[in-house]
Amino acid sequence: MNALLQVEGLTVALPTRSGYQKAVDDLSFTVDAGEMMGIAGESGSGKTMTALSLFGLLPHGARVTGSIRLDGTELTRLTGKQLRAIRGRQIAMVSQDPTAALHPILPIGTQLTEHMRYHLGVSKAEAMSRAAALLETVRIPDPEQALRSYAGQFSGGMRQRIAIAVALAAEPRLLVADEPTTALDVTVQAGILRLLDRLRRERGMAVIVITHDLGVMSATARRLAVMYAGRLAEAGPTAELLGRPRHPYTRGLLDALPHPEALEAGGARLVPIGGSPPSLGRVPDGCPFHPRCTYAQPSCATSRPEPIPVAEAHLLACPPDPLRAAS
Amino acid sequence: MSEPKGRGAAWTEERGARNERTSDEGRLRLKSGPEASEPVLKLSGVAVDYGRRGQRVRALDGVDLTVGRGEIVGLVGESGCGKSTLARAAVGLEPLEAGTVTFEGHEVTPLGRRRRPGFLRGLQMVFQDPYESLNPRRKVGELIADGVRLGGGSRAEGDKRAAELLDRVGLPASAADSYPHEFSGGQRQRIAIARTLATRPSCLIADEPISALDASAQAQIANLLSELVDDGDLGLVLVSHDLSVVRQVADRVAVMYLGRIVEIGGTGTVWASPRHPYTEALVAAIPRADGAGVLPTDLPGDVPDPANPPSGCRFHPRCPIAQDRCRELDQKLAPVAGREIACHVRAPAPEPVADGAA
Numbered sequence: 001m002n003a004l005l006q007v008e009g010l011t012v013a014l015p016t017r018s019g020y021q022k023a024v025d026d027l028s029f030t031v032d033a034g035e036m037m038g039i040a041g042e043s044g045s046g047k048t049m050t051a052l053s054l055f056g057l058l059p060h061g062a063r064v065t066g067s068i069r070l071d072g073t074e075l076t077r078l079t080g081k082q083l084r085a086i087r088g089r090q091i092a093m094v095s096q097d098p099t100a101a102l103h104p105i106l107p108i109g110t111q112l113t114e115h116m117r118y119h120l121g122v123s124k125a126e127a128m129s130r131a132a133a134l135l136e137t138v139r140i141p142d143p144e145q146a147l148r149s150y151a152g153q154f155s156g157g158m159r160q161r162i163a164i165a166v167a168l169a170a171e172p173r174l175l176v177a178d179e180p181t182t183a184l185d186v187t188v189q190a191g192i193l194r195l196l197d198r199l200r201r202e203r204g205m206a207v208i209v210i211t212h213d214l215g216v217m218s219a220t221a222r223r224l225a226v227m228y229a230g231r232l233a234e235a236g237p238t239a240e241l242l243g244r245p246r247h248p249y250t251r252g253l254l255d256a257l258p259h260p261e262a263l264e265a266g267g268a269r270l271v272p273i274g275g276s277p278p279s280l281g282r283v284p285d286g287c288p289f290h291p292r293c294t295y296a297q298p299s300c301a302t303s304r305p306e307p308i309p310v311a312e313a314h315l316l317a318c319p320p321d322p323l324r325a326a327s
Numbered sequence: 328m329s330e331p332k333g334r335g336a337a338w339t340e341e342r343g344a345r346n347e348r349t350s351d352e353g354r355l356r357l358k359s360g361p362e363a364s365e366p367v368l369k370l371s372g373v374a375v376d377y378g379r380r381g382q383r384v385r386a387l388d389g390v391d392l393t394v395g396r397g398e399i400v401g402l403v404g405e406s407g408c409g410k411s412t413l414a415r416a417a418v419g420l421e422p423l424e425a426g427t428v429t430f431e432g433h434e435v436t437p438l439g440r441r442r443r444p445g446f447l448r449g450l451q452m453v454f455q456d457p458y459e460s461l462n463p464r465r466k467v468g469e470l471i472a473d474g475v476r477l478g479g480g481s482r483a484e485g486d487k488r489a490a491e492l493l494d495r496v497g498l499p500a501s502a503a504d505s506y507p508h509e510f511s512g513g514q515r516q517r518i519a520i521a522r523t524l525a526t527r528p529s530c531l532i533a534d535e536p537i538s539a540l541d542a543s544a545q546a547q548i549a550n551l552l553s554e555l556v557d558d559g560d561l562g563l564v565l566v567s568h569d570l571s572v573v574r575q576v577a578d579r580v581a582v583m584y585l586g587r588i589v590e591i592g593g594t595g596t597v598w599a600s601p602r603h604p605y606t607e608a609l610v611a612a613i614p615r616a617d618g619a620g621v622l623p624t625d626l627p628g629d630v631p632d633p634a635n636p637p638s639g640c641r642f643h644p645r646c647p648i649a650q651d652r653c654r655e656l657d658q659k660l661a662p663v664a665g666r667e668i669a670c671h672v673r674a675p676a677p678e679p680v681a682d683g684a685a
Contacts, residue, residue, distance in 0.1 A: 156406060190611075215571075218618050253543070256546040258572055276543070
């Protein structure tokens with residue numbers, strides 16, 4: 001199967017006071033057409049930098065090495081103008097904060113039709129009627145009225161639906177959703193997740209969901225990549241990763257979640273991962289997770305683990321593999 | 328560790344029985360000492376109005392709630408349901424339109440230009456965003472020592488207590504000489520909590536204390552709050568839109584919808600078998616991290632505009648089991664199956680109250 005998106009050895013180095021520091025370090029993954037793929041990790045794990053690198057929107061001075069191929073086109077070598085033809089048209093982004101994503105004093109209709117007119121070259125009237133249909137798709141009541149309204153007139157959940165509609169306007173083949181539901185209520189979150197899943201099915205659109213919420217991942221993503229300190233810790237089918245995690249970090253993320261089963265068994269405490277993720281430029285040698293890992297061995301502090309296949313489509317960057325028996 | 332220990336040990340034993348507590352027991356409180364029979368914080372018939380474009384909007388509409396010592400009361404609901412307003416009203420940050428808030432027998436008066444009366448010092452708030460609630464230009468030790476000095480302590484006492492409190496929240500004493508920006512979100516929230524503890528509070532109101540934090544820091548802070556309640560014999564109101572965390576740490580949970588409590592009871596009871604259709608919808612919307620790939624259930628529609636609330640039961644436009652009387656008659660909390668709910672269908676009251684009588 002030919003992947004829609006192929007990322008290979010992606011490394012993003014950001015300029016800091018102490019020189020260039022790697023925010024994303026040798027990351028590889030693929031996304032197939034019509035597939036929902038998840039990238040999980042805490043803040044500082046490089047998830048958002050990975051997303052921004054797809055769009056050529058990294059902070060000023062960032063150095064990118066490695067390859068990002070979208071349907072065969074190498075994105076890292078494109079000029080600004082060439083990238084503009086791809087952003088919105090081929091790949092689009094939905095961010096965490098719909099309030100920041102939408103212009104406060106432009107009517108929703110203008111924001112929705114801008115992409116269509118630029119990328120698809122349709123007439124204004126045609127764009128408006130497409131925009132109304134899009135709002136209907138994302139279940140905004142009274143689309144005609146909504147086109148004339150402003151972002152501030154909608155609730156948070158509605159704004160995120162509108163932001164998704166804007167991202168969909170030029171019918172992209174890949175949607176990157178960076179924490180799309182983190183700021184929303186669970187009921188609204190459920191609606192947005194169902195919407196993303198429906199769009200994926202109906203349009204054959206690929207979706208990358210980036211979130212720290214493993215529940216959200218579990219509900220939507222078929223495959224999952226867990227990142228830590230800019231590197232891939234573990235990747236594989238969602239059911240396998242969450243059902244039988246092999247990397248101690250994946251295990252830790254799962255244990256930090258409240259579990260109904262644990263509650264019923266009388267364990268009222270959450271099990272946090274000790275310590276906190278390393279900041280940029282302070283990534284430990286060897287396995288970046290070893291100072292927080294309960295299974296760490298002396299070799300973990302010195303030799304850098306590379307992701308290797310441990311099962312069908314399952315990559316693991318943990319040579320001691322202490323959870324193998326448990327799985 | 329110099330928290331007022333008092334009956335800490337006794338309360339730890341009682342924690343085992345937490346999940347079996349029903350709302351009725353919660354209201355009366357378990358008696359483990361003379362003062363424990365009295366709830367530390369009591370809200371009766373509390374209503375808060377906001378002015379919006381000349382319109383009065385009722386954000387909180389006749390809410391009753393009690394918090395006992397050593398008890399965590401979780402407050403959940405969608406945004407706009409009034410849970411944060413309730414938290415702010417409970418500490419006097421919002422003037423009340425009706426009803427009273429009583430803290431340790433004293434009425435909580437709205438915050439004015441003058442300093443808060445001394446008896447309110449035991450009622451403290453933990454805010455959502457530890458990036459905004461800490462003064463960036465002052466050292467952590469000074470921030471914490473302020474609470475001690477306001478209570479009449481000397482500078483030396485303040486410094487000593489700051490070191491103790493930093494230890495209590497799991498930070499090294501050396502943190503006192505650093506500035507807030509040198510810490511991560513989870514560490515900052517620990518500092519903010521240490522600061523509220525400086526006044527030796529008997530009740531904490533935490534408004535989304537973990538929402539701005541990373542997954543692993545969330546668990547750490549939730550555990551810390553839970554320990555403080557056990558060890559310090561504090562009452563805690565935990566406002567959160569993260570239902571699973573509330574489920575894990577709260578003794579009782581109050582589910583709010585459009586300014587009112589629609590279901591309240593022991594956390595285990597409410598979660599195992601939610602009775603109000605709104606609570607059912609909330610629980611069904613939580614995605615599970617089990618890898619089964621099941622999409623959570625959607626609750627269509629948004630929370631209605633509080634300026635123009637629906638007639639009768641306020642949930643009826645979104646309710647899957649609404650009947651005719653739900654559109655016309657208001658409903659108050661009534662006991663059913665070990666908790667209280669406000670629902671005509673599931674808990675028909677003998678004498679329903681006409682709309683607008685609240």
